Amino acid sequence: MAHKNQFQLLATRRFLPFFCTQSLGAFNDNVFKNALIVMIAFRLATSEANFLINLAAGLFILPFFLFSATAGQVADKLDKSTLIRRIKLAEIGIALLGISALYSGNNYLCLGVLFLLGVQSAFFGPVKYAILPQHLQKTELVGGNALVEMGTFVSILTGTIVGGLLAGFTGEGESGLLWISTVILVTAITGYLVSRAIPKAAPPAPDLKINYNPVTQTVRILKEAAKKPAVFYAIIGISWFWLLGAAYLTQIPSLTRNVLGGSESLVTLLLCCFTIGVAIGSLLCGRLSGGRVELGLVPIGAAGLTVVGILLATTTGSYQPPAEATIAAFWANDGALGILVNLTLIGIFGGFFIVPLYSMMQERSDPEIRARIIAVNNVFNALFMVVAAVLGIVFLNVLDATIPQFFLIIALMNAAVAIFVFNRVPEFAMRLLIWLLSHTMYRVKHQGLEKIPAEGAAIIACNHVSYVDALLLAGAIRRPIRFIMYKPIYEIPVLHFIFKTSRAIPICSRQRDPEGYARAFEEIEQGLKDGDLLCIFPEGQLTKDGELQPFKAGIEKILQRTPVPVIPMALRGLWGSFFSHKDGHAFSTLPKRFWSRVCVVADQPLEASAVKLDELQERVLGLRGEQR
Known part of the structure; x- marks a missing residue:
């Protein structure tokens, strides 16, 4: 659905007018800039041309140093759609001034217009990326950014080429300047008219003092x-x-x-x-x-x-x-x-x-x-x-x-x-490993994950089939998860780096490590008080026969100390994979399965008072079904 949504955004009012507005702006900036640079390069002596071309590059970048901080504050203080329309109106005025500068033949006046275009770009930049999260859903944000990046670079290239071509006509008389002027003005006016269709985007900080x-x-x-x-x-x-x-x-x-x-x-x-x-x-x-x-x-x-x-x-x-x-x-x-x-x-x-x-x-x-x-x-x-x-x-x-x-x-x-x-x-490396797993050895499908609360403390209770259960859950669920896991698994090389990065909580039996056991429960309690989403594998260890093992009482102890909702979940299809204990110890043979179908299933959250160990186990077993 992700790639379909990516292009379906172009059919929505909350994205298309903005996409066209920003693309037209990038195109217009580069038409004027490149036309000016080409005309300078071919009209003047080499030494003077090199000086002016480098000055032009500096003048276009300078406003980002001078005005970006102010532009960001203005974008947080005002409605972004209104601000975009004001910026596009300013572009029309700058275009008219640019046309006058081109016809005057005064290179320094043209450079002044280029500086103003840089000012306009500096004020548009914060609005350009800050408006997307307000108009797009989280599942659309990457697709929206992808389209914006694509549109920006294509517009920059197109504007650069068109500006260079039109500048080549200026040596043939006034018709070249007329073409440049027409393109710049029409693009600016079109950009403003399109921007009027951008929906409102309420300011997050209207009382901000700039x-x-x-x-x-x-x-x-x-x-x-x-x-x-x-x-x-x-x-x-x-x-x-x-x-x-x-x-x-x-x-x-x-x-x-x-x-x-x-x-x-x-x-x-x-x-x-x-x-x-x-x-x-x-x-x-x-x-x-x-x-x-x-x-x-x-x-x-x-x-x-x-x-x-x-x-x-x-x-x-x-x-x-x-x-x-x-x-x-x-x-x-x-x-x-x-x-x-x-x-x-x-x-x-x-x-x-x-x-x-x-x-x-x-x-x-x-x-x-x-x-x-x-x-x-x-x-x-x-x-x-x-x-x-x-x-x-x-x-x-x-x-x-x-x-x-x-x-x-x-x-x-x-x-x-x-x-x-x-x-x-380190999250980048962790996410890379998760992405590689879910795009090579497994084809992961999801069911019921929308039932997981978007925020607030909760505990996921899931069956434990393989050494990569935590990675697959972390890859499927949008919220960051802190895993409560058996200490020997936590300490496995490579996986230890990932688990530590995600702030997993290692735990083992009270008899083996009394201090570590107590410390783990303190960390669990603090995490839940902080509103974290935790995940526990109540079996306490990986299954050795593919069947659900009896749940241990650790989750009940956690809920007694900190009552929070419990989300029953199940992993299907991992038994028999390279990372499970089927036919011997995991990792003991070369991988035999690639692109295996795996499903991550979630059920409705249970109130802490309604959680009984046997009933929770039956709920997880029902979610898993016959597909081990």
Whole structure:
């Protein structure tokens, strides 16, 4: 259903007008920016042109440093649909000013308009991502982000190409400027008209007093983000992707001319490969996520970016340019296909990397400061893009590295950053293992999981068939689960890392470890008081014959100390798998089953006072049925 919902969103009023509005805005920004840069490059002397082009890039990014903090506060204070319409009205005014600047021929006036477009983008950025959680359900959030990323990158590419083509007509007289002016103004007006259909999005903090100091406000919200490591490191990961993307895209023109021996048309082809890759990766991510924020795809994206980045460095480093600078000559040359495929794959793995991070940042940020969190993210994105430019200057100009060598360095840096982030937030690795299990050895289906309370303390009571029961439950249930588990299973290598990450509570018999037994019950009681969702396997150990073993009295003791609802659940289809004790000890033979059908079933929660051990066991047995 996830991939169907992803495209069905385009037929809803709560998404389509916003999607079209943001896509038109990204297109218009890049039409004006690229048209201006191309005209400067071909009208002026090389030294002056290089200065103005670099100044243009800086002026477009500068507003994100100056105004993002204020923009985030405004987005939290005002109705987002109203704010979007005001921003789009401002775009019409900027478009008219831009047309006047183009006709005046004053490059510095044009740069001033480009700065205003940057201001508009800085104010639109927090609204763009903060409005999605208000209009989309949680199961639609990843799909919505995937479509937005796809639309953004396609619009950027299309605007860049259209701006460059229209700028080429300006040397033929006034008709070129007329075309540019018409496209910019019509797009701005269309964007405003479409934005009027965006539904209302009530402000989460209407009484907020705005702090106009960008430094103190950014630091303040950054401290709030740091309270949730997953949100903070999502910002770092997203910003790193923008650094990586800027590092690759900035070098494509020089790579084309100096390494591949190609022309401007080859630049466009390479840009298309990267952009189409991001669009494909974003849409695939939405499909593979299964309607949830699937963090397991982030390590896959990171690994792909490193491996394919190394391959791109290798293929471009060994490439021998043809005698003719044409697309046909490039295509016929050895290594050309590898370069195009690698650039496309970088985009695809980039989509895997960035879509879940954006979704996690939105989902886990407190609603009342969500737009301000996104504003801080935009500041970091801009900062990392500046760092990308500095890295390019240092390695290519100061250290005299070649572009393929620079690509290799960036790919290796990506591996280091990924390892750092995943070490700080081990949840990524845990989710990767869960995702791999549920997409290789098992085909997991769910039944009745909507009966699990969305919040508040509760205990899941489930049968215990294999060593991966906890992983499959954690992968199926949207809420974070803390597992109460037999200590020897908790201490199994590799699984121990995952269980510790998810704050599992190890327990063993009172006779074996009296202090550990008491400590476990104290931790269970505190977790329930904190509103956690806990899971216990009342059998106390894995079944050795596939049948449900007698439930132990531990769950009754827990409920006596802290009465909370109990949710009966059952796992079907795991008996006989590599991780179960059928035909001997688990792990004793090579896996024989792949893509096995497994079902996770939940029943209505029981009040603590209604829980009787024998009746609970019968309830779980009934859920499991004959499918062991």
